[in-house]
Amino acid sequence: MSNCWRLVSKLLALSLLTCQPHPIPFINFPARQPSFSLYLFPKKFPCMRKKLIALLCGLLPLLAAEAQNDYSNYQQQTNRIQALSKQYPQLASVKSIARTAGNKDAWMITIGAGNTTSKPAIAIVGGVEGNHLLGTELAIGFAEDLLKGSNTDSIKALLSKTTFYVFPNMSPDATEQYFAKLKYERQGNATSTDDDRDGKNDEDGYDDLDGNGKITWIRVESPLGDYKLHPDDPRVLIKTDASKGEKGKYLLLAEGIDNDKDNQFNEDGEGGVWFNKNFTYKHPSFTQGAGEFAVSEKETRALADQLFDLFNVYALISFSSNNNLSTPIAYSAPAASQRIVAGYQEADAKANTLVSDLYNKITGMKEAPKTTAAGGDFLSWGYYHYARYSYSTPGWFVPKVKPDTAKKEKALSVEDPTANYLRWAAQQGITNTFTEWKPVQHPDFAGRTVEAGGLDPFVLINPPFKLVPDIVKKHTDFVLKLAAYQPELDILNVKTEKVGNGLTRITLDVANKGILASHTKLGERSYWIKRIQVKVNTGGNQSVISGRKNQLLNSLEGLSSQQLTWLVKGTGKITIEAGSPTTGIVKTDINL
Template structure:
C-alpha cells in the first residue's frame, strides 16, 4: 500500500489542543511579512516581486537572491507550496532564502552569490494553505476558484460538514457487509483494504466526514477548494479530473510562474519542495520512455545527473527510508523537466521515520504496509499527542439504522513535521542547495594553441570545457528552443577571414567535467576574439594573436 493510499484511508483532520503541530507554521500575513522584511533588510542582494494575485487575492512572490547582474549568471529556481496541505514546502523555500541571505556574511556564500543566482518562489498555493488556520480546518490543495467538480451544473454545492462539532474534518466509517475496508489487525485505529485472495472480508465503507447534500451517492465531492496548482500544469495534464481546471495552466499563479521561468533562460536546475521525490531515490532510465513521439521518460545522461545529485542530497540531509511516490498528472516537477527542459529535482523534505517496536510494551515489528501504525508509534516515542481522533459514533441522516463513526489521523501530521523540527530541516536543505549551486555548469576555454599553417594562415585549436559537475544542459533540453545551447563565435575584423571551421556554431550538452575540442583556419593578421557561452554556463572570451 503506498503512502498516497494510506493518506486516503486514514482520515483528514486537523490536530487540536496539545498537538505537536502547534500553529507555528506561518499564516499568509506572517509569510508576507517575512518576505518583505527579508528584502527590506538586504536590498543589496535581495529583490522581491509579486508576480500575480490568486483568485483569492493573495500574492505570488518571487525572491531573487544574488549580486551583480543576476540574469547573466547560472541560476537555480526553488519552488515551494506546490500543494497547499504541504505547509513544510513553503517553509523550506522561504527558510532557505532567509538562511542563505544570513550566510552572506561569510566569504563562501558571498562568493557563491557572486556567480550564482537563486530564484525563490516560496508559496504557489496561498489560497489553499490558509485552510490550515481556518475555523473549519481540513487538508486543501485547490485555490479559491469556484468549480463544478461533479459537473452537475452547480458550483461548491457539496462541501464538508463538521458532524461531530470539533472544528475539523476527518473521515467516517460505516459498518456495511459490502464494505471493502477492514480493521488493521496490527493497529485497530487504522483501516486497510481487505484482500479477498487471502480470504479477507471487508466490514466498512469509508467516506470523508460530511453529508451527501446533492444525493448523488458521493460525499464532499464539490466543495470549496477549486483548482490545484500541482494538477494544472501542461505535462501529462489530467483532463476532466477534479482540481485540474478546465484547461492546462488556466490559473493566474500557474501562468505567471511559467511565463517568468521561460524568461529566465539562465536557470539550469529547478528544485521543488513537494510530494514527488527523485532526490532521496533517483529516477531510473527506461528506454521505452524516450522512444515515443511524446517523451515520458528521462534520458539516460539526465538520470546519471539525477543520481549524482541524489547522492549529494542524501549525504547533506541524512535522508533514508523515504516512502514510495508516484508523480501525478499535471504536476510541476515533471513539467520542469519535460516541458521546461531543465534538471528537475523534487523532495517532500520530510517523512515519518520508520518506527521501532517498543519492546517494553511488547510491541512487534509491523508487517502490513500502512502509514498509520508507523506514525502512531513514532509519535508516541516523540511525545506527540492530539494528531489522532478516536472513532466516535454519530447519527448520520444518509445512513439510518447503520453504525457510523467519525475519526482518523490528521493528514497534516503525516506530511508536515512538528514545527520544532522545521529549522533543522531548513538548515539541511540549505546545505544541499548550496552544494547543488557549487555543482553548476561553468564554462572555460583551455588548451589554446596557434600555429602558422601557411602564408597569412593560422591554425587555432582550443578546448571548450565544462568545469562543473552538472552537464551544461539536459538531453531533453537539446530539443527545446527555450534551452539555449553553448554558442561559440569567432569575432574577426574586416581584414580576417575564417577559411575552415564554423565561424558561429552551437554545441550540444557538455557533460560534467567534459570538454569539446574545436579548430579553425583563419586568414589574416592581427588579433581576433573567440567567445563561448550560454545563459546556464556563463561566458568566456579570449583574445588570439594570429601568426
C-alpha cells in the first residue's frame, strides 16, 4: 500500500476511534486501488468533519497520480486534460478541435500568461501514431509538469514570453485499442475503409486464434517459407537471405485467418485512416491508411486549420517513429534546390543539427534508430508545407543489449530487434511480454503445423510504464531548453542626431537575440507567414521625411541584427515598434 493510502487509512481509523461513524458514498476512487466506504465525522462534530473532508480532497491528486501504473485510456486522458484548466485557470485553457469518426475529442491545451497569441509559440503533438502510447503520455506529461512548476520564477518568466499549444492525442480511436478486449497495434481511426479495394469494408481483420486477448503472430511450417529460427534464440524468427543460399522453414503472418478468401491475411480490418499518413507532403495515395485524399479526416484537417490560424507558432515538436532529433536531417543541395523542394535548406539543416545536439545531451537518445519519413507524415508537413521548424522523436527505444557475461552469454550473431528486446527484457526483469508458441487449428492451413505466439503488441515502441515518468521529465527539460532558443527581438544602439531645420536622424538596430532565426528558410518563401514589421508611430506635427514609415524585414538570423535609419521632422516623442507573431513585439520611445 502506498504512503498516501496509508495516510488515508490512518485518518479513517482515527474517525472510527473518535466518534460514531456514518458510512456515506463520497469519492469514486480509482479502480486499481482498494475500495471501501468512507467514514466521516458525524454532524455533531462539523469542524472536525470539514477538516477531514478538506484534507482528503487535498490528497485526491496524489492518490490519482499514484493510482496510475499503466498508460492512460481516452477517458483518463480527458480527465487529466480537463483537470489542468480547472487547477490552473489563469494559465491553461482546453478545447476540442474535432470529434473523430469514433466520437472522441481531439483536445487542445493552450498554456501561457496574458494574451497567448501575441507571444512566440511551440506546438507539441502526441498521438501522431495510434500504436505509440508514449507520445500521448509525453504530451500530457509535459503540460502537467510545466503547470506544476508555474509558481517558480523560471516558469513564470517563460510563460510571460512563450506560449505552448499541446495537442495530446491526435489518434484517440487507434490508441484505445490498447485497452480493448482484443489488443493489437492499430494506427487507423474509426473511418470505415476498403484497404484491399474489393468493394467491401473492414471484412478481413485480425482473429485471436489462441484466445489470449492479443494479436501476435502465426508461424506455418513450409518448404516455401522465407523465415528461419534465430540461431541464438529459437523463439525468434528472422528473414532468410536468398542471395546467400539460405532456405526458410516458416511462413510468418500476423495472427488471423483469410476471412475474405483472397489469399491475403488481415489486410482489411478495423482501423481506417492513419493520422501520420494523411498529410499533404508526398501523400502516399492508394496505400493502406493514407485515406482517399490528403487531409481527408476530421482530426487531420482540424489540426492543420488550427495551426495555420496560429501565426505565432515557430516550432513543432511531435512524438512518433519519425526521428530527426536523435539524428538530424542532412543537407542535400540537389534535393534542396528542386523546384518542388525535397530537402531541408542549408540553414534549416544546421538549425536541426543544433537542436539535435541539445536533445541528445538532455535525453541520451543519440543511439536511437535512424528513420526516413515515408510521406503523408506530420513531421514533413510541418517543415515543407507549414514552413516551421519541425522536430519529431519516438522518445524511447530498446537499448542495444550487451551480453550478460555472468550467464556466459555471447553477442547476438544476427542483429534483430525482437531478439535484442527479449535479452533486454530478461536483464530488466520484465516478464509477460512474449507469448510462447503453441499449436493452433487454422482453417487456411488444414493438416499443417501452425503455431501462434511471438512478441506481444506495443512492447517494441512503448517502454514499461515505470520508465515513463523519467522519460517525460527529460523531454520536458528539452522543450524548456528549446524555448530558450526561440527568436526574440530587441531594439538596440538607438542614436539621434539633430541635422537642422527641425529634422532628426534616427539610427537603430533591430536585433534577434534568440539562437533560432525568426523564420525558416522555407518560411521566408511562404506568403502565409507574417514577416517582421517595423513601424514609426508619429504624432500630429511629426512626419517621416526619409526612410519607410512602415517596412517589412523578411527575416532575421539568430543572434543577428539589421540597421535601420530615418529622417523625421518635428518635435516631441515618437514610438518605434518592431515585431512579428513568431518573434514577439518590442517598442522604444524616442525624443526628437
